[in-house]
Amino acid sequence: MSPHLTRHLCADLAPWWPPGLARVGCLLLVATWWFVTAGCAPVGPPSEEPAPTVSLDEAPAEPIPDAWPQLLGPQLDSTSPTRGLDVAWGVDGPPVRWRVKVGRGYSAPVVASPGEGSCDVVLLAREGDEEVLRALDLATGEEQWRTSWPTTYRCKYEYSDGPYSTPVIAGEWVYAVSAQARLFCVERRTGQIVWSRDLAHDYQLEPSLFGFGSGMLVDEDLLILGCGGEGSGVIALDRDTGATRWSATDHRAAYTTPRRLDVQGRQLVLVLTEEGLVTLARDDGQVLHEYPFHSRAVDTFNAVTPQIFGSRVLLVSGPGPGAVVLDFASEPPQQPSATSMAEPPFFTPPREVWHDRRVLDSQFNSLVLHDGCVIGFSSSQQGGATLRSVDLATGKLRWKHTSALDRGQVVAADGKLIALGEHGHLVSLKLDAQRAIPIAATEQPIFASPCYSQPAVARGCLLVRNEKELVCFELRPASDSRTAAPKTSYERK
Numbered sequence: 350m351s352p353h354l355t356r357h358l359c360a361d362l363a364p365w366w367p368p369g370l371a372r373v374g375c376l377l378l379v380a381t382w383w384f385v386t387a388g389c390a391p392v393g394p395p396s397e398e399p400a401p402t403v404s405l406d407e408a409p410a411e412p413i414p415d416a417w418p419q420l421l422g423p424q425l426d427s428t429s430p431t432r433g434l435d436v437a438w439g440v441d442g443p444p445v446r447w448r449v450k451v452g453r454g455y456s457a458p459v460v461a462s463p464g465e466g467s468c469d470v471v472l473l474a475r476e477g478d479e480e481v482l483r484a485l486d487l488a489t490g491e492e493q494w495r496t497s498w499p500t501t502y503r504c505k506y507e508y509s510d511g512p513y514s515t516p517v518i519a520g521e522w523v524y525a526v527s528a529q530a531r532l533f534c535v536e537r538r539t540g541q542i543v544w545s546r547d548l549a550h551d552y553q554l555e556p557s558l559f560g561f562g563s564g565m566l567v568d569e570d571l572l573i574l575g576c577g578g579e580g581s582g583v584i585a586l587d588r589d590t591g592a593t594r595w596s597a598t599d600h601r602a603a604y605t606t607p608r609r610l611d612v613q614g615r616q617l618v619l620v621l622t623e624e625g626l627v628t629l630a631r632d633d634g635q636v637l638h639e640y641p642f643h644s645r646a647v648d649t650f651n652a653v654t655p656q657i658f659g660s661r662v663l664l665v666s667g668p669g670p671g672a673v674v675l676d677f678a679s680e681p682p683q684q685p686s687a688t689s690m691a692e693p694p695f696f697t698p699p700r701e702v703w704h705d706r707r708v709l710d711s712q713f714n715s716l717v718l719h720d721g722c723v724i725g726f727s728s729s730q731q732g733g734a735t736l737r738s739v740d741l742a743t744g745k746l747r748w749k750h751t752s753a754l755d756r757g758q759v760v761a762a763d764g765k766l767i768a769l770g771e772h773g774h775l776v777s778l779k780l781d782a783q784r785a786i787p788i789a790a791t792e793q794p795i796f797a798s799p800c801y802s803q804p805a806v807a808r809g810c811l812l813v814r815n816e817k818e819l820v821c822f823e824l825r826p827a828s829d830s831r832t833a834a835p836k837t838s839y840e841r842k
Contacts, residue, residue, distance in 0.1 A: 412430075413430040414430070414462035414463075415429075415430055415431050415462065415463060415807055415808050416460050416461055416462040416463075416518075416807050416808070417429060417458075417459055417460040417805035417806060417807040417812075418459055418460070418461060418462070418517065418518040418519065419459055419515065419516075419517040419518070419519075419564075419565075419567075419606075420457055420459070420515035420517075420564055420606060420654075420803060421606065421654060421715060421803065422760075422805075422806075425606060425608065425654060426656060426716075426717070426718060427715040427716060427717050427758075427759060427760050427761060427803070428717060428718075428760070428761040428762065429760060429761070429762035429763075429805075429806035429807055430762075431762055431763065431806055431807055431808060431809055431824075432762075432763050433763065433809065433825050433826075434762055434763040434765060434806075434809070434824040434825060435824060435825065435826045436765045436767065436777035436788055436789060436824065437777070437788055437789050438777070438789045438791075439789070440790075440791060440792035440793075441791065441792070441795075442775050442791045442795045442822065443775075443811060443822035443823055443824055444822065444823040445820060445821070445822060445823070446488075446490075446810060446821040446822065446823045447489060447490030447820075447821050448490070448818050448819065448820040448821070449485065449490045449818060449819050450817065450818055451472060451474045451483075451814060451816075451817070451818055451819045452474035452475045452476035452477075452481060452816075453474060453475045453476075453509050453510060453511075453816040454473065454474045454475050454480075454509055454510075454511050454512040454513065454528075454816065455509055455511075455512075455513050455562075455801045455802050456472065456473040456474065456511075456512045456513065456514060456515050456516070456802065457515045457802040457803045457804075457805060457814070458470055458471070458472045458802075458804075458805045458812040458814060458819060459471050459472075459515060459516055459517070459518055459805060460487065460518075460805050460807040460808065460810075460812065461518050461537070463808060468484040468493060468494075468518070468523065468537045468538060468540075469484070469485060469486050469487035469488075469493070470484065470485040470486075470487050470812065470821075471483070471484050471485075471516050471518060471523055472485070472516075472814070472819060473512050473514075473515070473516050473525050474512070475500065475509075475510060475511060475512060475528075476497075478499060478500060478501065479497040479498065479499055479500060480497060480498055480499075480500045480511070480512050480527050480528070481495055481496075481497040482495065482496050482497065482516065482523070482525050482533070482535065482540065483495045484537075484540060485819075487808060487810065487821070490819075490821060493540075494539055494540035495540060496533075496535055496540040496541070496542060498527065498531060498533070500512075500527060500528060500529060501529070502527075502528040502529050502560050504559060504560060506558075506559070506648070508559065509801075509816060510528065510560070511527070511528025511529075511560035511561075511562075512525075512526075512527055512528045512560065512562075513528055513559065513560050513561065513562030513604065514526045514527075514528075514561065514562045514563060514564060514565070515564065515803075517565050517567055518537060519567040519588070520537075521536065521537050521538070522534050522535065522536065522537060522543065522588070522589075523535050523536075523537050523540075524565055524567070524572060524588075526548075526561060526563065526565065526574070527561065528560030528561055528562070529549060529560070529561060530547070530548040530549040530554055530561040530576075531545060531546070531547050531548070531549070532545060532546045532547075532548055532586075532591070533545045534588075534591060544590060544591040545591070546586070546591050548561070548576055548578075548584075549561075552576055552577075552578030552579075552581040552584070552596075553578055553579065554576070554577055554578050555577075557577065557601065557602070558648055558650065559650065561577075561602070562602075562604040562652075563575040563576070563577075563602045563603070563604065563605070563606075564604070564605055564606025564607070564654060565606065565607075566606055566607040566608070566609065566618070567588055568609050568618070568631065570587065570588055570589070571585045571586065571587070571588060571594060571631075572585070572586045572587070572588040572591075573585045573586075573607045573618055573620075574602075574606075574607065575600070575602035575603055575605065575607070575620055575622055576596070576602055577600070577601045577602030577622075577623075578596075578599075579599050580596060580597075580598075580599060581596040581597075581598075582596075582597065582598035582599050582600030582601065582602070582622055582627070583596070583597050583598055583600065583607070583618075583620045583622070583627060583629060583634065584596045584597075585618075585634060594634075595633055595634035596634065597627075597629055597634040597635070597636050598622070598627055598629075598636060598639075600620075600622035600623060600624045600625075600627060601622060601623035601624065602622065602623065603621055603622050603623045603650055603651035603652065604650050604651070604652035604713065605620070605621040605622075605651055605652065605653065605654045605655070606654045607619065607620045608620075608654070608655050608657055608662075609631065610657055610660075610662070610677060612660050612677045612678060613677065613678075613679065613696060613697060615630065615631075615637075615696065616630070616631035616632065617629065617630065617631060617637070617677075618630075618631045618634075619655055619657075619662060621642070621651050621653075621654070621655050621664060621666075622651070623643060623650065623651055624639075624641065624642075624643055625639055625640050625641040625642040625643055626639070626640040626642055626655065626662070626664060626675070627639050628640075628677075628696075628699075637696045638696065638698045638699065640664075640675065640699065642664050642666065642670050642673065643666070643669075643670060644666060644667070644668060644669035644670055645669055646668060646669055649668070649669075649712075650713075651666045652666070652712060652713040652714075653665045653666055653711045653712070653713070653714060653715075653716065656716050656718055656723065658718055658741060659678070660676055660677045660678030661674055661675065661676045661677070661678075661702065661741070662674070662675045662677065662699070663716070663718075663723060663741065665709055665710065665711045665716060665723075665725070666710065666711070666712075667709075667710025667711055667712050667727070667728035667730065668710055668712070668728050668730040669706065669710070670706065670710070671704065671705050671706030671707055671708065671709065671710045672704070672705055672706075672708055672709040672710070672723075672739065672744065673701060673702075673703070673704040673705075674701075674702040674703055674704075674741060674744070675699035675700065675701055675702065676699055676700045676701075676702050677697075677699045679697035679698075679699070679700060702742075703743060703744040704744070705744045708737070708739050708744055708745075708746055709723065709725060709727055709737055709739050710727055710728045710730070711725050711726055711727065711728065711756075712728045712756065713801060714726045714756060714757065714758060714759075715758045715759055715760070715803050716759070717759050717760070717761040717766065717780075718741070719761060719780055719781075719782050720781075720782035720783075721740065721741055721742060721782060722738045722739060722740055722741060722747055722782035723738070723739050723741055724736070724737070724738045724739075724759060724761075724766065724780075724782070725737065725759060726754075726756045726757050726759070727749075727756075728756065729755065729756060733751070733755070734754075734755050734756040734757075735749040735750060735751050735752075736749065736750040736752070736754065736757075736759070736768060736785065737749045737750075738781075738782050738783075738785070747782060747783060747784075748783070748784050748785050749785075750778075750785035750787075752770070752774075752776065752790075753770065753772065753774055754768055754769075754770030754771075754772075754774055754776060755770055755771050755772055756770070756771045757769050757770040757771055757800075758800075758801075758802070758803040758804060760803070760804050760805075760806050760811075761780050762806045762824075764779070764780050765777055765778070765779065765780055765788065766778045766779070766780045767804065767806065767811065769800055769803075769804050769813060770794075770800065771798060771799050771800055771801060772794055772798040772799070772800070773794030773795055773796035773797060773798055773800050773815070774790065774791055774793075774794050774795070775790070775791045775795050775813070776789070776790040776791070777789045777790070795813075795820075796813065796815040796818075796820075797815055797817060798815075799815070799816075800813070800814075800815050802814050802815070806824070809823070809824055809825035810822065810823065810824060811824050
């Protein structure tokens, strides 16, 4: 931990809440009506005074490709640009386009843009004592190429032996990192390895509680990720060669993806590490500010990627830290503040807008920002996990939806919200910040538990995996994207 962070821990951290309630047993509910009707009421009476409004990011000047090239989608906000979706499926879920057997791990599927040749879908999974990176045809599920490397990683807890990190498709390359911190750059069309780095060896990484699972940010010429080494808590590599461009901090790595934010006339990189949020200069890695944000509980990780809306940043972690919004839109002062590490031109540290340890405390979950609210799952430490909508301006709870989903992952697309529960249930809702409006739900789980990987929505399809199979569901009606008949990997020779 850096000296600056250590110095401010006692002063900046508020008292922690007492330990959460014990986790209640999951109710066994099989009737579809239960999903549709239970727990959908808004919380509390309407406010007599209008809450402050929060402006989310404006639509980008250029159209977003209909792809899902990285964890959390094209803009790292769990939102897909795909349109024309039908999510009013029956009790068995959406139509299946194809399904294939896959290995173990929590790495999520990613999808390339249309017309990019080979490499439609990419998935990293463990098969025996190898981690296998595969490319699949989106139309049929047929394998296009594969490459692999050996692994000996074993998780000491009752979780997967990895891999944990999700590949990134960027231009002509695909980047993937193993549970033992081996980083690979491969050709998108062929799967041939272009370069690789053994991060554990190169940066003398100490073993962590779980396998290496940092997300990667491809930003112009840089590949940026949390590494967790001494002096290399965050690293930036040349994306074409793998050479180190800069390294900074002693922070331990978390299961989060770095974010880019341009404010105060600066190009910033924000990384939520295991100790907290680190703000760095994008070009040279200069540490500008550190905000302590982590759980006191043992054997826990920060595992929710920060969400950006305008000049504000939402951090969520659980159990313990909860949710906080920081505002980076401050005018540079005439003199540097005591907590700023920057040389002139001075950097103004972010202002804490609100902090609530219980309203949202997600764990290894995705978040969706919509209409001034954040939608996501709470942890199971508050008497059971629920899907919630929280006002980004005030931190007030707008609604919560109780169901058999327990914890899960959310994806927004075409005005709808798709939620995958950790026990394999699939639910669709109207994307609404003010109330939960269910559309459809599967009567039984579509997958064997646990389902921890985030789904991908792109090109009219929903891709979902567990540690046994990857399934491509059809979300567009009729003939615009549907194949003639579903095929399974078991039927192919």
